[in-house]
Amino acid sequence: MVSELFGKANRLSRIFNRSGKTIMLALDHGMALGPMQGLERPAEMLDKLTSFTDSIMLNKGILRNCYTPNGHVGIVLRVSGAATIAGEDLTNESITTTVIEALRLSADAVATSIYVGTPNEHSTIRDLAQLCDECETYGLPVLAVTAIGKDRERKTDPRYLSLAVRVAVEMGADIVKTYYCDEKFEKVVEAAAGIPIVIAGGPKMDSVLDVLKIAENATRAGARGVDMGRNVWQHERPVEMLLALKDIVNDGVSAEEAYSKHFGR
Numbered sequence: 001m002v003s004e005l006f007g008k009a010n011r012l013s014r015i016f017n018r019s020g021k022t023i024m025l026a027l028d029h030g031m032a033l034g035p036m037q038g039l040e041r042p043a044e045m046l047d048k049l050t051s052f053t054d055s056i057m058l059n060k061g062i063l064r065n066c067y068t069p070n071g072h073v074g075i076v077l078r079v080s081g082a083a084t085i086a087g088e089d090l091t092n093e094s095i096t097t098t099v100i101e102a103l104r105l106s107a108d109a110v111a112t113s114i115y116v117g118t119p120n121e122h123s124t125i126r127d128l129a130q131l132c133d134e135c136e137t138y139g140l141p142v143l144a145v146t147a148i149g150k151d152r153e154r155k156t157d158p159r160y161l162s163l164a165v166r167v168a169v170e171m172g173a174d175i176v177k178t179y180y181c182d183e184k185f186e187k188v189v190e191a192a193a194g195i196p197i198v199i200a201g202g203p204k205m206d207s208v209l210d211v212l213k214i215a216e217n218a219t220r221a222g223a224r225g226v227d228m229g230r231n232v233w234q235h236e237r238p239v240e241m242l243l244a245l246k247d248i249v250n251d252g253v254s255a256e257e258a259y260s261k262h263f264g265r
Contacts, residue, residue, distance in 0.1 A: 007139025011108040012174070015055040015074035015141070016196070016224065021249045023242060024198055025049060026229035027058040028078040028111075033085050038233040042066045045233055052242040057111055057143070057227060060097050064105070076143055077107035080127065091115040091147070095127050099134050109141040109175065116146065116164040117154070125167060132172030143175040144168035145200075155179040155202065162191040169195045177227050180218040189222035201228030208241065208263055212255035215248045225249050237263070 016022045027046070030039055039045065042058075043066035050056060050067075055074030058067070063077065079097040083090050093113055102110045112131055114124045132142050146164035148154045155161070158181050168176045169192055176192055180199050189197055199218045205211050211231045218226070226245055232238045244258040253261075 005139065008141055008174070011074075011139070012141055014108045015076065015175070017054050017250065019250050020224060021219070022054040022074070022198060022225035022227075023052075023246050023249060024055045024057055024074075024076065024225060024227035025053045025232060025242070026201070026227050027056060027062060027233075029229055030062070031059050031078065031081040032083060032090060036230075038230065045238075049233065049238055049242060052239055052246070054225070055108070060101065060105060069106075074108045075106065076109045076111050077102045077105060078112075079110045079131070080112035080124075089120070091118045091120045091124070093120065093124055093127075093147075095131065099131070099138065099140065102140065103138060107140070109143050110135060111143040111145055111177070113145040113147040114164065114168060114171075115148075116167055117160065125171060128168065128173065129171040136172070141174035142172065143177060143198075144171070144173035146176065146178040148179070156181045156183075158184040158187055161188045165197065166191040166193070169193050180214045180223070182217075185218065185221045196224040197222070198225045198227040199223050201226065201231040204230045204234045208235070208244075209255060209259050211241070212244055212248060212258055215245050216255040216258075219249050219252075 042062050046067050050073050055076055057076040059078045080093045081096045082094050083092045112128055114128050128144055135142050161178055165176050165178050165188055175196050177198050177200055215226050232241050235241050240262040244262040247253040247258045
């Protein structure tokens, strides 16, 4: 038991920096959305951006073929999928990678989605629960993604987000990825019962300042970092976006200050 606890703590220390926060770069979109803008050449993008992150979240094929190991970035391996935007139901995910394969690839955590309130609620929550049990044997952390599918209204509902977050925690998740909402987000954080929350970015926002304000408001309410993709690698200045997010998440700089420092010239 001691070695298992050490293993999990050691892996989490590669995802969260010494301040206990994380700038996680999400790169798992291609499994459902294909080679979208910014992800056409993932190897180039990884080479350019990983040194400005604490951790990356991606699928096994991109990890194996496009990432050059450097020992300085935490690896969160997406292990669910098998549904695409071209299919009938984007929420119809299942486990696509074994825990043994995740360990073989030296993952520091694995990630799977739950779709609370959809027809696939039962199967995705069951998959999370069983994955948590299996990963606990090896001291491998699990990140639960509280996904919403095509129902975008749910991402602003604190009651729904609190429900989804608590379900993930009750099933054994070690990290929960969810959305920020303007109303009562502290209740969403409270629903996690002390488990770290990281914030999703979602579709590309209208302005840099919108992205930075979400990061500021979320971390001030208790989130432990961000796990963003499109709002970073679809921006014309992704390095500056990551540096601004670092200032906000790690150092408590305001969104306006971070914007002025990295985009104001």
